[in-house]
Amino acid sequence: MPRKTDARARAIATAERLFRIQGYAATGLTQIIEQSGSPKGSFYFHFPRGKSQLAEETIDLYVANRAAAFRHISANTTGDAPSFFKRIFTVIAAEMIADNYQYGCLMQNLVNERSALDAELTERVARGFVDLTDIIAEHLRGCGFAPARASSSAVALLAAIEGGRTIARVERAPAVFEALADIFCRRWPAPERLR
Template sequence: MPRKTDARARAIATAERLFRIQGYAATGLNQIIEESGSPKGSFYFHFPRGKTQLAEETIDLYLANRAAVFRHISANTTGDAPNFFHQIFGAIAAEMIVDDFQYGCLMQNLANELSVLDAELTKRVARGFVDLTEIVAEHLRGCGFAAARASSSAAALVAAIEGARTIARVERAPVVFEALADIFCQRCL
């Protein structure tokens, strides 16, 4: 039996998994509570504002984890844009393979749904895309890219990742990530 103090973490992990697989609107609180094994009273103790608060905290944790991956890859590829591109696309592809192509990007799924449902959650997701884009741009500036080129390349990379996730999920294959890594490396020449 899971520890009761783990109820908050289990609810967030369950929400992330369900939002990534089936989306926000299709995921009900009862499903999250049931699949996380969290008692209903415990759930509302941790998330008094319900699903919206749970989504906020899930977004924040997901973004923190994404940013950590990007920063780790950046630190391991200092000054080396081609290797950075290959590792970023490779990490996303590997994650999708491990998850059997079931999981979309939490941010992409929520962005597709929330713009008409919740302006505040939409702003939080948008800020996440901006933060990830800035991590990439910072790395590229460190590789000698001019500021404007670093910014445009970073925006293109983040957009490409989101599109590639969708294609890889449908095709159930990571080939699109390899193609994107090659194209981005050509931009370095």
């Protein structure tokens, strides 16, 4: 009976870390294989299309993890949009502080480099943003936002997170997230109730 290994999971985790720190082009397969400790043959068994397939699967897992985090925050801030906004920005800021501001957003990094070159990767990133936007919009509808307002607010929140992450990396400080939390909490404090 063949022995199970965690080579696939280690390759994905290593790729996520490297893609988020240094981008797609600067990350070589040799570096991923060496840092993940995966045998080369095992790597190509799990990812026969190589680096592009690895990037696609890394996006899928990244989106699933982000979605789970957003759902958890939503469950703990039911009916309370300001607390939801504040918690989202607090969590992102805490992640960046813990990682010493090294990590960008995987989806942003990959789409910035690959959107003109890899349609499948770009489609996966687009689906990821839609999935995350839907989770946020659903929470905001539960807070009483009208559907159109919930959708536009969700798009604005994701855009703010992406831009905030970039600024925080440059400044190596979480102040941008504190400012965004303040603006979102004041801008959307008491949504209209649905009739």
